[in-house]
Amino acid sequence: MIAAVGVLAGGGASLALATAGNAATTAGSHPAAVAPKAAGAGLADPHKKEIAMELVSSAENSSLDWKAQYKYIEDIGDGRGYTAGIIGFCSGTGDMLELVQHYTDLKPGNVLAKYLPALEDVNGSDSHAGLGSAFVSAWKTAAKDTVFQTAQNDERDRVYFNPSVNQAKTDGLGTLGQFIYYDAIVMHGPGSDPVSFGGIRKTAMKKAKTPAQGGNETTYLNAFLDARKAAMKTEDAHDDTSRVDTEQRVFLNAGNLNLDPPLKWKTYGDSYQILTLP
Template sequence: MFDRLWGRKDQQQGSETQSRADIANPVYKEIALQLTSTAENSTPDWTTSFGYIEDIDDGRGYTGGLVGWCSGTGDMLELVRAYAKAAPGNPLARYLPQLEQIMDAPYKQRPALSHRLLDPGFPADWKTAASDPAFQRAQLEERDRVYWQPAFEEAVRDGVGPLGLAIYYDVSVNHGPGDDDESFGGILAAARKAERPPAQGGDESKYLAAVVKDRVKILKAWGDYQKHGRQDIHNGLLEAGNLNLMPPIRWSVYDDPYELGSYPQVR
């Protein structure tokens, strides 16, 4: 099954037969961004998602942009602050007091407050701002500062390859920064207790499977788990042994199939 759906199994049977790829090569960042974008925005072309904004009824208020910044978790507030600093008087700056008020409220009140304080203009103003190069730069910089760079640094620390880096980034985006059990750092800590990472002499495939298993446990605890959700991307590539993310790469998430036939252009 997986040699057909996920690609290159005949040439990749695990870390012991693959030469180590340099995860600092920007092509692997681009592949990771595309994989996560199919889970976040149902397209591998992440550059189309600057203007995405909606309430997906996950208890986090509005979700918007490249990585799904949320009005109820604080990262959207930080993004809009960064945008206001770069471009004073922009279409979203006037919502800073409301975003701050939302974050001052208890967590369970934030979804309703997001609508009471931000409606009706916020979604339209977000979409208007998305055409502003300053807002696009703010999204790129905040994505890298909050989500990409921590994922990359931990991937280097643990000695994982391109697939591991992609998994780390997806967990970072989906679970957020922090060291509690439900956040990026806590999930990695649990996986390291279950299996040694490659930097400590462990088997890379077994270790990465432990990372995916632990994040699935958290998704189920949240009520966010879906049978064919984002974990299918990584489990499929692990089953194929494609630790170096060598094209062609075929994957599926939420029953939608995708394919990357060759190494992408770095953007």
């Protein structure tokens, strides 16, 4: 299911400078989740995972404070209904429904549980039927609940983080490559069609071999970013490719395959930096 990008950063005229947030919070463990292999390496390192969360948040929510996004919810007009939470769960793509189901498994009778039938009805559309302002208010109330925060962490890891990191490791990619895969699956979803993560990877592999196939890591990652840019340009909501051009490609061109601070980048015209490991 495709996860939509969240709020685009402000216009290029304003340059917001942000520094790194607090240390990483360990995400809860969803029963179906498979932790990334080789714990302690790459994005499995909690400090590098925190950096990944902050990088995504800079593009999704114009802030490095990703933990402030549990309460985020709005319809950004991309045809996917409501986009919400730390990873852009969408009412129209199924991952918001799965999140609320998981939250209800952890805490029956929670403030969002009564919206499960409506979320089932609107899945696959941009409809707000049965949701509306009351649902938006309930989401913001739930976001204060640490159980709901844990549920969001769980679903982020189960659906997006763990699969992308494991695939990157299988492809022989280091920390930067793992992040590039993760950011792509967040925006494009884990599907196999040409504009989803699996299709983007397939396109890249037609142009360059992965390190696991004996290819050069930088050459392959450039091919992947080229394929991702092409996919982004097929949607009006994603046609600003700065998170590739002035973020990921900057790190790649600098040879920072380990994603080590200091990191300085721009997304949607706004400037950010992480000077030290969180």
